[in-house]
Amino acid sequence: MSARSRLTDVQVAAVARYHFGLSPTVPELPQSGDWEDAQGVLVGRPGERGPTVVEIPRWQSPGTVAQRLAERGWAVPTAWVGRPPTDVAELPAQVLALLPVAGAPADTATISTTAAAWARVRATGRAVEIVPVPVTAAQPEVGWAELAEAYGATLLGSRVDPEPARTGGGVLFFTGLSGAGKSTIAARVVELLLEAGRSVTLLDGDEVRHHLSAGLGFSQADRDTNVRRIGWVAAQIAKHGGIAVCAPIAPYAAVRADVRHEVEAQAGRGGFVLVHVATPLAECEARDRKGLYAKARAGEIPAFTGISDPYEAPTDAEVTIDTTGKDVDACARLVLDAVLAGPLQAPAPSP
Known part of the structure; x- marks a missing residue:
């Protein structure tokens, strides 16, 4: 088994963006050995044209999400980026909620508090699909419209706070x-x-x-x-x-x-x-x-x-x-x- 280099959450997100076609920028990664994430899962290995990805457990590919929504009968999905709008009446019956949380740990308060807000939208009878995406909130590597399009949806709007969520703690x-x-x-x-x-x-x-x-x-x-x-x-x-x-x-x-x-x-x-x-x-x-x-x-x-x-x-x-x-x-x-x-x-x- 070859030696492995452990990647940070930021680096894994960069690999995901590049692999998913969300960014043309080849991530800067260690050049020796294979790469693993913080949990020790083999992510990929160096290749001649950039990283060769083996698995990225945390992030769902745009194609996978689009296929899942199609199988559920979402003909033309509508996407909203970040927290739901103040007035949820502007949301359709079905909405793809894309959460830009690159670089944050999987249990970050930003995800939990935003997911809770979308859970309240579900309580109004709307179907909501929540998908964390490997894009940075403060300085996004792709425009929100392009992000929605990558996941097979059209953009309705966004409400993104670049600061980490306040937990009260x-x-x-x-x-x-x-x-x-x-x-x-x-x-x-x-x-x-x-x-x-x-x-x-x-x-x-x-x-x-x-x-x-x-x-x-x-x-x-x-x-x-x-x-x-x-x-x-x-x-x-x-x-x-x-x-x-x-x-x-x-x-x-x-x-x-x-x-x-x-x-x-x-x-x-x-x-x-x-x-x-x-x-x-x-x-x-x-x-x-x-x-x-x-x-x-x-x-x-x-x-x-x-x-x-x-x-x-x-x-x-x-x-x-x-x-x-x-x-x-x-x-x-x-x-x-x-x-x-x-x-x-x-x-x-x-x-």
Whole structure:
């Protein structure tokens, strides 16, 4: 068996577009070995004139869709791209709903929320065929009329939001020095969210280290891996409408930015809220019950954030709090006041 290169969702979508004739652009792919998707399914292999496709499990070819509709008696299918119109009265009795979701995972909220909107159209008695298509919503590689024609339909209209769908979930990501008060405030925020009836999960730093990141040390690479793992789990929670609260030190700006991108790709823009607990180093040292700062200054703990390892203070935090002399409950309510009226406010359901 020859070696395989794993393709990203974006690359698999590009292969599908090229194979289906939706784009003349030959995708840029690894030139050695065969190609598989994220699930390990053999997608194709390099050929002299572009990729030779073996199988693309996620995407339905235009020909397959057109044949299926013909077999159902849809003589001249009408297509609508994206979410249904606000006034569904303009839709015919039969409609092909094409969802441009290239690059998004199969369980993305964009698909689930749009499919739910089309399910409400079905409830009006209309026949609806929903087909995700390997085209990018924000910068489509083919015009909507040409897309509909490729699937054997005529275009009636479109309603495409280039931004990922808002799920109503989100991530409260606390960052700051050891002893700043992150975990204490985060725990109180969780209590207040539960009292408000929200679905919330606390990703405790020690628990994550024990269960999810066992074996990792405290080098920069290992710290980055730990924070990215926390971010990935938090994004999955937010994608399904829950709120994840996490409070790692997360000292490096680039990794925090990666987590923000992951969360917003899953939960929609505004779904990530960075809370900088900006308690000064001197105050953190004064609170140090475990004597960690003293050990770090004595050289007993290498690469300790704030002493022998840098902490890159955020410039993009939605909330910044210095806990010096402040009550925990007051700090927690300050965070909630900032986010529940904005970023984590549950969106109204799409029509």
